[in-house]
Amino acid sequence: VRYKEVYKRSIEYPKEFWAEQAAELQWTKPWKEILDTDSSTPASLWFKGGEVNVCENALDVHVQNGRGDQAAIIFQSNYSDTRYSLSYADLLDKVSKFSDVLRKQGIGYNPDSKQQQNVVIYMANTVEAVIAMLA
Structure with a gap:
C-alpha cells in the first residue's frame, strides 16, 4: 500500500515530491528550480542550477x-x-x-x-x- 501512495504523490505533485527526495542528498550548490518543463530543450531539466x-x-x-x-x-x-x-x-x-x-x-x-x-x-x-x- 505504501508504494502506491508514494507513486501517486510523485505523479500528482512531482515538484514537491522530488524536492523532498532531493533534500535527502548533500548538494554542493542548491538548485534554483526543481523542474523546468518550459525550457527550449526537448527534455525537462531537473534541479536547474544545482550541483551534487x-x-x-x-x-x-x-x-x-x-x-x-x-x-x-x-x-x-x-x-x-x-x-x-x-x-x-x-x-x-x-x-x-x-x-x-x-x-x-x-x-x-x-x-x-x-x-x-x-x-x-x-x-x-x-x-x-x-x-x-x-x-
Missing part, C-alpha cells in the same frame, strides 16, 4: 554515518568462482586513490574551468569499473 557530488552521496555519507564496515558492493563473477565484498570504507579508499591518480593526470573537476571534461570508461562490469566511475 554523486560519490559523496553514494559513499561518504555512509562512512560518516557509521556504516563504513557494511558491504557497499558484493561481487560474484559470471566466469569464475570469484566472490567478494567491499565495504563502504574500503570502496571510498579505492575511489579516493584512483581519483588522485586521475587528478595528477589533469583529469577531474575544476570549478574555475569554463570547459566541461568528459571521460569515457570502456570496461567490463566489474568492481574496478564502479571505482573508476565514482572517481
Whole structure:
C-alpha cells in the first residue's frame, strides 16, 4: 500500500515530491528550480542550477554515518568462482586513490574551468569499473 501512495504523490505533485527526495542528498550548490518543463530543450531539466557530488552521496555519507564496515558492493563473477565484498570504507579508499591518480593526470573537476571534461570508461562490469566511475 505504501508504494502506491508514494507513486501517486510523485505523479500528482512531482515538484514537491522530488524536492523532498532531493533534500535527502548533500548538494554542493542548491538548485534554483526543481523542474523546468518550459525550457527550449526537448527534455525537462531537473534541479536547474544545482550541483551534487554523486560519490559523496553514494559513499561518504555512509562512512560518516557509521556504516563504513557494511558491504557497499558484493561481487560474484559470471566466469569464475570469484566472490567478494567491499565495504563502504574500503570502496571510498579505492575511489579516493584512483581519483588522485586521475587528478595528477589533469583529469577531474575544476570549478574555475569554463570547459566541461568528459571521460569515457570502456570496461567490463566489474568492481574496478564502479571505482573508476565514482572517481
